[in-house]
Amino acid sequence: MATDTYRCLHCQDHTVARAFDVSHISMTCPVCESFERLVNDRVVEQFRALENSSPESLDWDRLDRTEKLFVAERVARRGRDASEFSVAGVSDDTGTAAGDASGERPEPTEASGDESAEDTGGDEQTAD
Numbered sequence: 330m331a332t333d334t335y336r337c338l339h340c341q342d343h344t345v346a347r348a349f350d351v352s353h354i355s356m357t358c359p360v361c362e363s364f365e366r367l368v369n370d371r372v373v374e375q376f377r378a379l380e381n382s383s384p385e386s387l388d389w390d391r392l393d394r395t396e397k398l399f400v401a402e403r404v405a406r407r408g409r410d411a412s413e414f415s416v417a418g419v420s421d422d423t424g425t426a427a428g429d430a431s432g433e434r435p436e437p438t439e440a441s442g443d444e445s446a447e448d449t450g451g452d453e454q455t456a457d
């Protein structure tokens with residue numbers, strides 16, 4: 330039975346084999362205990378290949394990790410050419426180039442209890 334290997338993006342160490350071919354699975358990694366995306370290893374390999382060498386039109390270094398994975402997935406699993414992708418309008422530059430992949434912080438979610446409970450004192454009552 331053909332299986333695909335999925336690799337934890339967080340520790341890049343843990344892999345699982347699954348009998349289906351998808352771009353990634355989401356689960357808690359037993360190694361780093363982080364709820365992570367385990368990405369198809371073919372995508373990870375493509376990702377690494379693009380880190381080493383990517384077409385100029387792609388502007389790889391400007392992409393964030395999610396976008397890089399998106400491109401890598403298209404190339405690895407769908408036979409697309411990386412040079413087909415040119416990502417315009419990527420302005421959200423949050424990544425630091427000095428690669429420490431473990432430095433990612435989960436964002437605290439603020440409860441938005443902002444109910445607009447305005448007093449519309451305009452109830453009309455029909456006086457009888």
Ligand SMILES: [Zn+2]
Pocket residue numbers: 337338339340341342343358359360361362363365
């Ligand atoms: Zn892990």
